[in-house]
Amino acid sequence: MVNGTREGMELVTELTTHSTGGAERSGSVVVGVLALQGDFAEHAAALGRVGADVLEVRTVEELKRVDGLIIPGGESTTIARLMIAYGLREPIIERARAGLPIWGTCAGAILLAEEIVTLDRPGLNLVPMTVERNAYGRQIDSFEADLSSRELGGGPLHAIFIRAPRIRSVAEGVEVLLRLGAEQEHEPVAVQCDSLMATTFHPELTDDTRLHERFVGMCEAYAAADASRSVPAAAGGSG
Amino acid sequence: MVIETATQTVKAGLAQMLKGGVIMDVVTAEHAQIAEEAGACSVMALERVPSDIRSSGGVARMSDPSLIRGIIDAVSIPVMAKVRIGHFVEASILEALGVDYIDESEVLTPADESFHINKHEFAVPFVCGCRDLGEALRRIAEGAAMIRTKGEAGTGNIVEAVRHMRSVQGAISRLQSMGDEELVSYSRDIGAPVELVRQTREMGRLPVVNFAAGGVATPADAALMMRLGADGVFVGSGIFKSEEPARMANAIVRAVTHYEDDEILAEVSTDLPKAMPGLEIDKIPESEILAKRGW
Numbered sequence: 001m002v003n004g005t006r007e008g009m010e011l012v013t014e015l016t017t018h019s020t021g022g023a024e025r026s027g028s029v030v031v032g033v034l035a036l037q038g039d040f041a042e043h044a045a046a047l048g049r050v051g052a053d054v055l056e057v058r059t060v061e062e063l064k065r066v067d068g069l070i071i072p073g074g075e076s077t078t079i080a081r082l083m084i085a086y087g088l089r090e091p092i093i094e095r096a097r098a099g100l101p102i103w104g105t106c107a108g109a110i111l112l113a114e115e116i117v118t119l120d121r122p123g124l125n126l127v128p129m130t131v132e133r134n135a136y137g138r139q140i141d142s143f144e145a146d147l148s149s150r151e152l153g154g155g156p157l158h159a160i161f162i163r164a165p166r167i168r169s170v171a172e173g174v175e176v177l178l179r180l181g182a183e184q185e186h187e188p189v190a191v192q193c194d195s196l197m198a199t200t201f202h203p204e205l206t207d208d209t210r211l212h213e214r215f216v217g218m219c220e221a222y223a224a225a226d227a228s229r230s231v232p233a234a235a236g237g238s239g
Numbered sequence: 240m241v242i243e244t245a246t247q248t249v250k251a252g253l254a255q256m257l258k259g260g261v262i263m264d265v266v267t268a269e270h271a272q273i274a275e276e277a278g279a280c281s282v283m284a285l286e287r288v289p290s291d292i293r294s295s296g297g298v299a300r301m302s303d304p305s306l307i308r309g310i311i312d313a314v315s316i317p318v319m320a321k322v323r324i325g326h327f328v329e330a331s332i333l334e335a336l337g338v339d340y341i342d343e344s345e346v347l348t349p350a351d352e353s354f355h356i357n358k359h360e361f362a363v364p365f366v367c368g369c370r371d372l373g374e375a376l377r378r379i380a381e382g383a384a385m386i387r388t389k390g391e392a393g394t395g396n397i398v399e400a401v402r403h404m405r406s407v408q409g410a411i412s413r414l415q416s417m418g419d420e421e422l423v424s425y426s427r428d429i430g431a432p433v434e435l436v437r438q439t440r441e442m443g444r445l446p447v448v449n450f451a452a453g454g455v456a457t458p459a460d461a462a463l464m465m466r467l468g469a470d471g472v473f474v475g476s477g478i479f480k481s482e483e484p485a486r487m488a489n490a491i492v493r494a495v496t497h498y499e500d501d502e503i504l505a506e507v508s509t510d511l512p513k514a515m516p517g518l519e520i521d522k523i524p525e526s527e528i529l530a531k532r533g534w
Binding site (some may be wrong): 035041074078081090119139144145161181205 | 240241242243244245248249252253255256258260275276277278279280316317334338339340362363489492493500
């Protein structure tokens with residue numbers, strides 16, 4: 001890279017140095033952000049604010065090094081296509097099945113779903129739920145709203161929905177964290193299924209870091225369990 | 240529950256979702272499908288690509304709604320369309336059609352020589368062109384939620400895109416070292432609101448997403464613009480004026496994702512279909528330089 005002024009690069013360096021200066025963390029986990037297309041830099045910045053180490057993931061080698069993976073907002077058709085074209089789809093599925101925490105926001109939530117309404121290529125098929133793309137309408141229907149957040153603790157969570165998908169149904173075993181409205185019949189907008197989390201809105205576009213903190217906590221738990229498993233049988237560790 | 244639409248956050252937010260992607264000019268529904276299949280994050284619907292506008296001359300206007308509707312129906316990615324500078328009625332029509340972003344573009348013939356559209360009045364977000372920091376911040380002040388450096392559309396020549404991106408990035412980097420006492424006079428010099436200048440200094444970048452445009456013809460051109468600081472790339476004539484649009488589109492998408500990986504860039508640049516023929520900027524008559532439209 002010659003004479004470039006790419007601020008994304010500086011951002012990553014800055015995040016690394018911030019990782020001990022923000023909220024204090026053990027610094028032992030590396031949270032990956034899938035950086036094929038979309039707002040991965042915004043996620044990296046939010047992770048930096050909660051004191052996590054961040055790695056942008058574009059290759060299988062980079063995927064092997066992370067203790068958790070965020071699939072960001074972006075265009076789901078583009079990200080789905082690039083995951084297949086660059087040989088990342090199968091390795092992501094394998095790591096997810098081995099317990100790697102994955103959090104999908106918007107496009108990422110679409111890709112995690114088992115059933116996707118109107119996506120012309122396969123997603124990751126990991127969370128037993130049905131998601132419909134662009135189900136609130138076109139861009140002029142994009143919106144912001146305050147969600148009540150009993151599950152997360154603290155006050156309402158301000159959520160930004162951009163050409164957002166709609167979670168039409170979830171199977172048993174999928175926990176609903178947040179709904180669009182106070183009643184039980186209101187649709188889910190944040191769900192969790194074991195180590196997989198999906199939100200149809202964009203926490204990375206606000207200053208509220210509760211969901212990023214929750215996810216980093218999941219990554220820490222995974223890394224700790226993984227380390228205790230691989231110590232007695234070093235050959236079996238998946239890294 | 241209070242639901243707010245058309246806020247600046249959701250307008251600028253869609254541009255954030257397009258980052259790291261390629262927005263491709265398309266003139267038919269079939270082109271749009273080729274673009275989506277190749278991994279475009281959005282398409283720009285227009286009647287003629289810029290190189291054809293340049294060669295055929297005449298007044299270039301907003302596209303026919305039937306063409307835009309056909310493209311909206313053909314793909315699931317966001318659809319953008321262009322209006323003439325200052326033509327707020329064309330913009331109202333595009334908003335009614337449900338386009339996701341409007342490009343108030345110098346590629347079309349300007350409708351107003353004094354004023355750009357007051358973009359705050361619209362629910363649909365706008366992207367506008369710029370050649371330097373002052374022009375970018377003036378457009379943002381009028382309500383643009385996304386910026387693109389202009390380059391020189393329809394030339395297949397990257398030199399103007401580089402000039403404009405370097406101009407914006409250079410100004411932002413000089414701004415970083417300026418004290419508060421310099422900001423008002425600097426804002427006056429570049430003709431931009433001081434609050435936006437201050438915000439740019441604090442963020443160390445433009446306050447909205449900034450793509451590169453105008454002259455991208457090869458994967459290497461696209462990666463060059465990313466390394467110079469673009470958040471993503473518009474490709475106009477470069478794809479559908481090349482010999483094999485689908486392959487060129489694929490290669491440019493890959494180059495934008497992996498813009499720092501020299502091995503992948505070498506791979507996607509190998510045995511490419513012939514790129515569009517280019518134009519030297521000095522050979523274009525002064526009156527036909529598109530980047531000079533707008534202020």
